[in-house]
Amino acid sequence: MTQASHTVPTVKLLINGEFVESRTSEWRDVVNPATQEVLARVPMATAEELNAAVAAAKRAFESWKKTPIGARARIFLKYQQLIRENMKEVAAILTAEQGKTLPDAEGDVFRGLEVVEHAANIGTLQLGGLANNVASGVDTYTLLQPIGVCAGITPFNFPAMIPLWMFPMAIACGNTFVLKPSEQDPMSTMKLVELAVEAGIPPGVLNVVHGAVDVVNGICDHPDIKAVSFVGSTRVGTHVYNRASLAGKRAQCMMGAKNHVVVLPDAHKEQTLNALAGAGFGAAGQRCMASSVVVFVGESARWLPELVGRARALKVNAGHEPGADLGPVISPSAKARILELIESGVEEGATLELDGRTPDVAGYPRGNFIAPTLFSGVRPGMRIYDEEIFGPVLCTMAVDTLDDAIALINANPNGNGTGVFTQSGAAARKFQEEIDVGQVGINVPIPVPVPLFSFTGSRGSKLGDLGPYGQQVILFYTQTKTVTARWFDDDVVAPVNTTISLK
Numbered sequence: 001m002t003q004a005s006h007t008v009p010t011v012k013l014l015i016n017g018e019f020v021e022s023r024t025s026e027w028r029d030v031v032n033p034a035t036q037e038v039l040a041r042v043p044m045a046t047a048e049e050l051n052a053a054v055a056a057a058k059r060a061f062e063s064w065k066k067t068p069i070g071a072r073a074r075i076f077l078k079y080q081q082l083i084r085e086n087m088k089e090v091a092a093i094l095t096a097e098q099g100k101t102l103p104d105a106e107g108d109v110f111r112g113l114e115v116v117e118h119a120a121n122i123g124t125l126q127l128g129g130l131a132n133n134v135a136s137g138v139d140t141y142t143l144l145q146p147i148g149v150c151a152g153i154t155p156f157n158f159p160a161m162i163p164l165w166m167f168p169m170a171i172a173c174g175n176t177f178v179l180k181p182s183e184q185d186p187m188s189t190m191k192l193v194e195l196a197v198e199a200g201i202p203p204g205v206l207n208v209v210h211g212a213v214d215v216v217n218g219i220c221d222h223p224d225i226k227a228v229s230f231v232g233s234t235r236v237g238t239h240v241y242n243r244a245s246l247a248g249k250r251a252q253c254m255m256g257a258k259n260h261v262v263v264l265p266d267a268h269k270e271q272t273l274n275a276l277a278g279a280g281f282g283a284a285g286q287r288c289m290a291s292s293v294v295v296f297v298g299e300s301a302r303w304l305p306e307l308v309g310r311a312r313a314l315k316v317n318a319g320h321e322p323g324a325d326l327g328p329v330i331s332p333s334a335k336a337r338i339l340e341l342i343e344s345g346v347e348e349g350a351t352l353e354l355d356g357r358t359p360d361v362a363g364y365p366r367g368n369f370i371a372p373t374l375f376s377g378v379r380p381g382m383r384i385y386d387e388e389i390f391g392p393v394l395c396t397m398a399v400d401t402l403d404d405a406i407a408l409i410n411a412n413p414n415g416n417g418t419g420v421f422t423q424s425g426a427a428a429r430k431f432q433e434e435i436d437v438g439q440v441g442i443n444v445p446i447p448v449p450v451p452l453f454s455f456t457g458s459r460g461s462k463l464g465d466l467g468p469y470g471q472q473v474i475l476f477y478t479q480t481k482t483v484t485a486r487w488f489d490d491d492v493v494a495p496v497n498t499t500i501s502l503k
């Protein structure tokens, strides 16, 4: 933590439509992970500032919930246009503060943009149902009504996409929102928030508070917040789910992962190896849907040396440098944690096929770089298998049959994503049916669903039953009200001997 300094820009709070300087005495540096340059200082907002943001959101809800659905939708039509126009600028900020390559940063923004486009369709999404004549002269119908002030807490690894998973859908449904971005890289999120205000989101409908533990706990406890969306680690997500639920809120928490990809001997070899290298090491492995464990079945284990070769060929560099395949990890402490895990893998008997611990990145001696690192002979019980590494480290293991691979994956507590590479429809279908993981790729390494569907991680990777975007989140961000209605009309002559019975 540092004191605010006048030489470095400060990240602002957004309260009731105003971008304001925090009055806190606690600040944290936002640091470029390739250079250690301090880009900005982010405040740890005070309890009063959180209360002010929630109060603004509560006031704004009174009029926003009555705003016609077409008027809400049009703001998101405008917003998607502004994001497109500013894509390069947002991506450049994102690369500077997060480290991922510029193409990855644009992908981060683009996957969020897709959710904004979906929010612009809210008119066809927030529809109730109607059953005509459930009893004589009686209809029953449902209204999907907004629930009030909602909050979002986001991680460092997708500072564009994940905030955009949350506030556009919540607000399009008629709610108001308080966002708590990652304190490690809040600047690209704030650029997107500025564009949202420019697109016409009214004062108080979207608010932003920065901070860490205290602000998150304050959100979980606040009596005027009705729902909390969280994306981040399993440890923090479990805490948020428990604390928010105890305070009577809806909560959905998307959490950590260990994603296995199964390679059958009949897989398309070139496509598979390219996909594994990209999905294992892209974004320096800091994706919740990264392929972090490759399970070779039978003869496919012979491809290991070629996978190592592809991993070795990837270029580590600062994210804005042309040709970079992966950038640095987010912080020196993340790098130290990953290096310690690699060391544990060696000590626990895995074979270090490729050692990326000391890369030479010309021009960036202070960056948090780790080059692609690959283990074979990994087993459950080793820390590199049991823990989420969240770095450019790929574990590989070999099993005899598809059944063995399925049993291994189903025994792992995580259920975020998985995949199978094969040319056999029957094998792929068996995998799809028997695997107990919420998101499955068939010859697709990172199967994050487009917003026509919802993100559907499962088991240890998720708490709460509804996903963070798509159709499921409409139910998360609304209360279903069911109306059973009968109208009396003296001018309408009721059929003789008919009574309305409501049993």
Ligand code: NAD
Residues within 6 Å of the ligand: 153, 154, 155, 156, 157, 158, 180, 181, 182, 183, 211, 212, 213, 214, 216, 217, 231, 232, 233, 234, 236, 237, 239, 254, 255, 256, 257, 287, 288, 388, 390, 416, 455, 457, 461
């Ligand atoms: P994190 O859990 O450290 O932080 C997430 C948020 O929680 C941040 O806003 C942070 O300020 C806050 N926070 C951190 N520590 C806290 C504490 N002790 N009490 C209360 N709040 C706290 O996660 P991260 O390191 O930013 O992100 C990486 C993790 O997120 C990985 O585990 C990754 O798998 C996961 N993730 C999951 C998904 C998914 O959809 N399942 C998507 C992206 C990332």
